[in-house]
Amino acid sequence: MTLWTPTEAELYEAGTQKWSGVKTTDGESTLGAWVAEMDFGTSPAVKARLQKAVEQGFLGYPPAWAGEAVKEALVELEDRRYGWAIKPGWVTLAPSILASLRVTIDALTRPGSAVIVPTPAYMPFLTIPAEHGRDVIEIPSLHNPDADGAEDAWALNLIAIEEALQNGAGLVVLCNPWNPTGRSLTVAELQALHAVVGKYDALVFADEVHAPLVLGDPGSFVSYASLGPDYAAHTVTAVAASKAWNVAGLNCAQVILPDAALRQKYEDAPKSRFGYPAALGQLATVPAYLESDEWLVEAIAQINANLDLLGEALQGTDGDYHRPEATYLTWLGFDAYPELEDPAVTLREEYRVGVNDGVTLGRGYERWIRVNAAMSPEPWKKVVAAIADLANGYGPSGSKMGDAQPVI
DSSP: OOOOOOHHHHHHHHHHHHSSOOOTOOOOBOEOOOOSSSSSSHHHHHHHHHHHHHHHOOSSSOOHHHHHHHHHHHHHHHHHHHHHOOOOEEEEEESOHHHHHHIIIIIISSTOOOOOEEEOOOOHOOOHHHHHTTOEEEEEEEOOTOSHHHHHHHHHHHHHHHHHHTTOEEEEEEEETTTTTTOOOOOHHHHHHHHHHHHHSSSSEEEOOOOGGGSSSSSOOGGGGGGGGGTTTTTEEEETTTTTOOOOOOOEEEEEOSSSSHHHHHHHSSGGGGGOOHHHHHHHHHHHHHHHHHHHHHHHHHHHHHHHHHHHHHTTTTOOOOOOOOSSEEEEEEETTOOOOOHHHHHHHHHHOOOOGGGGGGOTTTTTEEEOOOOOOHHHHHHHHHHHHHHHSSSSSOOOOOSSOOOO
């Protein structure tokens, strides 16, 4: 199998959100290094199943057997990759992970209780609670810019999390692997979080959509709820094939609820206003989980090669960068660059590179950017060149760019 890495022209022609959604103020296209999609298409097994479905006219409402097949496939995946023995009866389907978060807030938490979101965070986690009448408590995470790797660079601020729980917060959003820092939390870190949450009448919403994208040993990932019944009793775990197998537009997430009481509350909750899992999403999930390991290995190899290139380009600069342990989303800080007020805007306007502005991932990250490394090699080299030019041109050891030219 050879991973498909389309050219820049092919990516613009396809026109996905990643390649059409960010424009300069003059309306020019940018290189798509922002939203969490990959440039590599999807696995041959998923593609074949979708093509067959279209040929068969499978474009209506999903039958019951499709949902049951998804549950069985997830059971096998969790056991094969992570050694977590779940049961089909523990699983319920949702249109998306964010929809399952909405149900959790509405139906499972104490009315009016605040939602704790460790930052930096996936952007919707910071906005959705307010849509349900809840306050968001942003907890800036502990950061060591001098750490050698991501594991020592970012950590949950458990003291601040406990203080928020003491003050009545009812839900902790746990993104693990952690978008955007790239952390895959250790068992010790998960145990420490449990020691805090377990003292209070609160839940954990565990977004584990990036679990298959651990960049080293895939078996090293540990699900929070898998650590025991007392963990599962206060945890809603949400997963999907959307990120690892690049089918984010085919809505089908799965919610794992081992605890019977919590599962009953979730299943009894009204959900129709948040939509339904798509038929094609259900069909795509099964071959993604059961027949696409080889493709995923190749995709991760390309992501690792891309991260190697970025790391080499940033050596010797003052950029605050730590190679991710998981996910293809990277987190890069320019706090050491006082003249660079908004690196995301500079990259967009001066280099025509689209990245996520750090301030959308939490207060205090105005000089940070989230960069999507799941790109074809040709455009990725241009993205890296732009970021390296920025890091070399604005830092304490350099001077503000004068004659730097756009990379495209």
